[in-house]
Amino acid sequence: MEGGEETWQSEVQRQPHPYVPKDLNLAGFVPGFLSQSTILTVFGFSSLLVFSLVWFLSGRLPKLQKTDRLLMCWWLFTGLTHMILEGYFVFSPEFYKDKTACYLAEVWKEYSKGDSRYAARDSGVVAVEGITAVLEGPACLLAVYAIATRKSYSYILQVVISLGQLYGTAVYYITSYLEGDNFAASLYYYYVYFIIANASWVVIPTLIVIRCWKKICAAFQVQDKTKTKIR
């Protein structure tokens, strides 16, 4: 048995990885066990579950607009993504050696085809993911609570998190460009993983910042009018 395991391990060590650049040294790399469709189906169904649950429960809360309920869905979805998926990446530098078909390791093995800096543990990527997982993740859950209970800090909190997401995505893309923009296994993975999969974290935070910015300005205009009336 032991001899067999050794042979298997040495085969694993020789296993070339599917990432670009090809000369990236990933000693001990173990190929993914789950297919792309399995990974995406699990992610899609989990996300759908989170969205449905929040949509249903938020409908029982008083005085919430549909936009607020949708935002609660987004914040729980993005918060859990930050804490679970990205949190796993931040604290698992050797995910590419995983032999247990652990779903979270499989996600990053697959995503690294679009950006091998994840497997290579690029410091810019780890810094951004660290801030996202540790600070922004819990803040997203706070945003769900703040919207549900109509806190006065609800809009500024959403601006703060959304800006963090936008800044992180900017650093993510700019560092890739500066380092030669050659980390995707193919054009397919470049567009589907590197560009499209990240697009939500550009478009949605931008829309949220614009909406909250307007709400905050409106609140100050009301305050100024109230002060003028008092005078």
Added chain:
Amino acid sequence: MEGGEETWQSEVQRQPHPYVPKDLNLAGFVPGFLSQSTILTVFGFSSLLVFSLVWFLSGRLPKLQKTDRLLMCWWLFTGLTHMILEGYFVFSPEFYKDKTACYLAEVWKEYSKGDSRYAARDSGVVAVEGITAVLEGPACLLAVYAIATRKSYSYILQVVISLGQLYGTAVYYITSYLEGDNFAASLYYYYVYFIIANASWVVIPTLIVIRCWKKICAAFQVQDKTKTKIR
């Protein structure tokens, strides 16, 4: 004459640089011409001039608190620092070859003693400095105008810029830590340039975010009360 120039150039090429790690390849490095005290004196006097000018001019504007006037000083100072000093760095990848004793090149030759990633053009540093110089710099000038004219977006704009500064500083320190935290020529330069010179961009943005956060919450509380009264 030409022969003399060639000899001088080849001497320059052989000139070792004062940065750590020692094996950092900086072909064509030209040592700084200005002393640390000259560089700091010019920076100190320029900053003092900016502060005095804004303080004096803002005193002639109606209804501005002292805190607002101080903030206007800060925003012009930090905006000009972002646009001029950091802007020069972003668009001058070969500053360490400068032979003209240009002040801006001298600043970065000197600062690189505290963090050689500037001379080495680390992608994380360039990404953060790029966002800071190109987006945050002009936004700081807008903040000066917004405070002076009491715009309703004044507080949210200040939060947005301050958070950008805090996020940038976080990426700056975390990437350094992840890359081994060994980029300073000595402990003196580590503490004086890498830690102390950057400390203002941690402390002041944090204070501004706290202040603006409170002001924004207060505005929403006034708005909510006004709505309740109308009902």
